[in-house]
Amino acid sequence: MKTINKIFTLSLIAALGFLQSCNKFLDVNPDMRTELNSVEKVAELLATAYPQASYITFTEAMTDNAGDKGAGTVEIINSAPYRFEDVEDINRDSPTNYWNAAYAAIAAANHALEAIEKAGDDPAYRPYRGEALVARAYAHFMLVNFFAQPYDAATAATNPGVPYVTEVGKVVIGKYERSTVAETYNKIEKDLLEGLPLLDNAAYKKAPKYHFTVSAAHAFATRFYLFKKEYEKTIEHADQVFVGGDIASNLRAINSEAYRSLQYYELQAQYTRAENPANLLLAEAPSVWGRNYAFYRYSLTNDILNELFTTSNVTDGSWAYNIYGRETTLNIPKFREHFVRQTLNAETGIPYNMVPLFTAEEVLFNRAEAYAELSRFDNAIKDLNDFASKRIIYSFSIPIYVPELHSITDRKLLAFYKTADLKRATIQCVLDFKRVDFIFEGQRWFDIIRHKLPVTHKTSDNETLVLGVNDPMRVFQIPQEAQSSGIELNPR
Template structure:
């Protein structure tokens, strides 16, 4: 019988193991035979990137200010200055690259086993999950390391390698091809894989897998970047039963409001929380460092979260804490420390992070409807969101077209609603890194000012530093670096 063996992507190896000969000497002992539907399903638990993108994407955005003191680490500092990362440890772009391609390698190995199986029907659901995992990881890579999708430039802009087969050698040669090509491949995997997903095929907790809901949620993000707004609405309406998102939103102004800080930290990423459509375990120090990072949520940003200066003129009900006068935060993350030595305080920190949520689907649908001219539908979603966020909510706080135009001082309805939803979305995903995606899509300039006010840095709409630099070791696979 032919043995099916698990290989780690060469693109992943390049960033963590320059000593390839040593790696190959160890590889046979680390191989696992995969020869049944159950083992393929188990393999696919490794097809989700176990790396945290939040630390560097949040630092790059306008959701991070210079506090002047605190934990001035290179991992936090370099992305805030939009510098090329010189670190390859957890919570860095290089680490995310490595882990994303490792996840892709697992998905490809699963697909190879499925393609060679005689009873392909037994693997149908796993094939769907593998294709969704491959699409998701490549989407995150092209979004972070390439130019943001633009129909006018996508056919020329360098993408990232779209890997569709297991690698048998360490130094494989790759092409970046184009952003357009990568998007075509993502869409191909997405549209082929989504109908194959079967929620009943999963054992254990659904939130750790691409369920039908999570797959549609991912589709809303993908098509929002692609500017196919009708598809965003279509998939958003299919994400949750009857297209009703409100019952799945986090109850921030009720249940959450009564919780203590530590309870909130655990609740936010709990698998039983209905808002969490897809969760991932990541090796990360984010939960430990998010409060004390020098570049992060300061009093100005903390005050903005629950301030009155917003389109509804009503305070939000987020529980905002501060540890020191300069350290503000919303409790969202809880570290799980896994000991590797029971006799010593040695181990690995792990954070659970929400990859896809009901809130993001709501905002994606609202933005798509706004772009399509369906303004009332967009405002209905925003008002559903506010009903779970405004302090002491009552329907008189609901937004109307006149209210948002009046607040932003414009006669342009589309622009006013877009500004409104981007404002609330920025606050909702504070400390989660998703603000960076809106900055990319809308070409929003980012201004970072030093604590003493003497230095102001601007990341313009077309600044090449918006593309995170790919790991320099990836040049060994023939990849060109991003311009600087």
């Protein structure tokens, strides 16, 4: 694993900043940095142009994937989101930490772009300019979807977005405006479309899965356009992720004999391996999620397990996922922790997780939903069947997928979801499959905000907590420290 002991860091009141473990926004002069005077140095800098922080802890706890076990590890980064409260913690796995890390990534991208501009028309920089633009777009996209209202064409021009930073900071404290969600999205799209044609996979021979390759950038585009409800573009980009538009053969074969034969720690390692074709973009993030998610009090409960995994689904088959643990430790192994010691013989260090930012599964789901929205139901159902063929078995005693029994049809969808609306049933099936497949990955939150789904949480002392579709707590609070840069906080 590539280890980065020092990273470029930016909040909105600092340009370049501090060591990773520091909580201040500025510890060193922003101009105290390595001179970027070669292609190699720019390429190395761009390794830090991806948010080196995990959003999973605070998003997963906000979703309907989490319940109250009544016992377990209690940390504010898990408990506050479950209770739909602001997370006061500013350290790793918190919204504030993600905000800082995302703007750190943006700072790195901006420094790279500045250096590339100074280099003139040297074609050797072309793919790195593309990577910097797409990475900058991605970091802003994540920020606007956590810290602003989700995109809605009717309100995007008036809802506050997030500051879109395109220049290298030259002062310790600068003033920034949030602009609007529409303006933020326009700038994201501009960077994405300008950067994508410049990408060249040959630039990333050593560690391609940690960079925006062509495939990863198209995968990002499918998510972006799905949020914008531009479904033809979602499909167009999905078809370009893999050669010939073949997503199915790159999905994780969870129901295969080979996969089912893996032991717990082998499964942990396999899920986020760069060699796994399903993983399109990975990022290393300092995080304790991998060691704690099975033990957090607010996580997968028996009731949610039954709802998602053991009750019937539209295929009439069984999910092939192996679920481990007891009542208070239920989990699916997905994250193997990498612990980096501060020195060779040190007892202290930094825990890292490899986080899948984009996967073949998401691309397939995004395309299937887009097909359904366009009433191209045969295509949507084919994608759903391709997914089911990698996840469904007859039973654990007969662990095989039987197309004649398990194939999804329009009749099955209408009957299972008890509706005469095939579009509604197909989209609901996509969302249900995603909820199951991405459990413990925080992805469910994106569907909750996109589709304006309410969330109800119950506590072990019979308290009912409801996150309504217009609840201001659906938007994470901008860090208090950003106020000194003139950033307005979100309403509470």
